[in-house]
Amino acid sequence: NAGVTQTPKFRVLKTGQSMTLLCAQDMNHEYMYWYRQDPGMGLRLIHYSVGEGTTAKGEVPDGYNVSRLKKQNFLLGLESAAPSQTSVYFCASSLTAYQPQHFGDGTRLSIL
Amino acid sequence: KNEVEQSPQNLTAQEGEFITINCSYSVGISALHWLQQHPGGGIVSLFMLSSGKKKHGRLIATINIQEKHSSLHITASHPRDSAVYICAVIGNQFYFGTGTSLTVIP
Numbered sequence: 426n427a428g429v430t431q432t433p434k435f436r437v438l439k440t441g442q443s444m445t446l447l448c449a450q451d452m453n454h455e456y457m458y459w460y461r462q463d464p465g466m467g468l469r470l471i472h473y474s475v476g477e478g479t480t481a482k483g484e485v486p487d488g489y490n491v492s493r494l495k496k497q498n499f500l501l502g503l504e505s506a507a508p509s510q511t512s513v514y515f516c517a518s519s520l521t522a523y524q525p526q527h528f529g530d531g532t533r534l535s536i537l
Numbered sequence: 538k539n540e541v542e543q544s545p546q547n548l549t550a551q552e553g554e555f556i557t558i559n560c561s562y563s564v565g566i567s568a569l570h571w572l573q574q575h576p577g578g579g580i581v582s583l584f585m586l587s588s589g590k591k592k593h594g595r596l597i598a599t600i601n602i603q604e605k606h607s608s609l610h611i612t613a614s615h616p617r618d619s620a621v622y623i624c625a626v627i628g629n630q631f632y633f634g635t636g637t638s639l640t641v642i643p
Contacts, residue, residue: 467635525582
């Protein structure tokens with residue numbers, strides 16, 4: 426049982442490049458989340474989804490887009506990467522909003 | 538403005554000590570979540586609670602909704618408990634504390 430899988434684990438981008446981070450879960454969870462974690466700031470919610478075909482903005486959505494075309498996948502896109510988006514990105518999923526979240530191992534993204 | 542405050546920020550304990558980590562929040566919530574993040578970066582859910590107390594092994598979490606406060610206790614601490622412990626609350630948004638870094642010395 427893989428749980429929550431994030432790809433890639435590491436990536437270096439140049440300013441202005443685009444990329445997509447993939448999150449996949451095999452627990453049939455309805456809710457999926459994308460967070461970023463920066464030193465001294467804790468986790469911050471970027472976007473989340475409450476089911477297939479739905480997305481919603483979190484605390485820090487600017488500069489990111491998401492899609493949930495299939496229930497098991499939640500994609501995070503950076504259309505034009507900026508150095509301020511250098512961070513560790515975590516994906517999580519949960520059965521409901523009030524059930525514990527299961528986290529992926531994170532993606533370390535550096536933008537030069 | 539921090540909706541979730543944790544204390545202490547850093548904590549060093551000797552193996553076997555009883556440890557308490559505190560979380561205070563300023564918003565109305567429907568649930569509170571304790572997470573553990575190991576040095577390698579992985580995040581694991583420990584507890585989600587909306588009232589009272591929960592226990593799992595040597596870990597105990599309590600919450601007082603009226604006082605907007607939760608505590609995470611670790612009994613008989615062990616070096617493998619060394620990690621960052623994160624408090625998160627679910628209100629109209631998700632709010633996370635910045636974490637408490639715990640080091641348990643053998």
